Amino acid sequence: MQKTETHKTSGTGDKPEQKVLELTVNNHPGVMSHVCGLFSRRAFNMGGILCMPVDDGHESRIWIRVDGNGQLDQLVKQLQKLEDVQDVSYHETEHEVFVRLEEYFETN
Numbered sequence: 001m002q003k004t005e006t007h008k009t010s011g012t013g014d015k016p017e018q019k020v021l022e023l024t025v026n027n028h029p030g031v032m033s034h035v036c037g038l039f040s041r042r043a044f045n046m047g048g049i050l051c052m053p054v055d056d057g058h059e060s061r062i063w064i065r066v067d068g069n070g071q072l073d074q075l076v077k078q079l080q081k082l083e084d085v086q087d088v089s090y091h092e093t094e095h096e097v098f099v100r101l102e103e104y105f106e107t108n
Helices: 031-041 074-081 096-107
Strands: 018-026 046-054 060-065 086-090
Touching: 018 031, 018 074, 031 046, 031 060, 031 074, 046 096, 060 074, 060 096, 074 086
Parallel strands: none
Antiparallel strands: 018 060, 018 086, 046 060
C-alpha cells in the first residue's frame, strides 16, 4: 500500500523546505509524461528529477526534488491516484540520490 510522511516548512523566512518524493511506478511508455503532466497542471516546479528502472525492469523509481509547501499534500494525493503509481514516500532534501548527483556535477 502507499505511504506518506508528514512534512512542514523550515520556519526560517517564508521559503519552504525542500523535499524529495520517491515514486515507485510501472515501467512503460507514458508514465513519466503522466507524472510530469500532473506537476505542470498544478504549476508545481520540480527542482530535480531522476528516473531509473529497478529489479527486472517492470518497475521504475522516480525521485523528484520539490518545495515542501502546503500544496504538496494535495499533489501527493493526486499522484497516488495515478494508475501506474504504486508507492509515494517523502525524504529530506539531503537524500543521497541528489547529494551524489550534485557531487558528480561539481567535479566534472
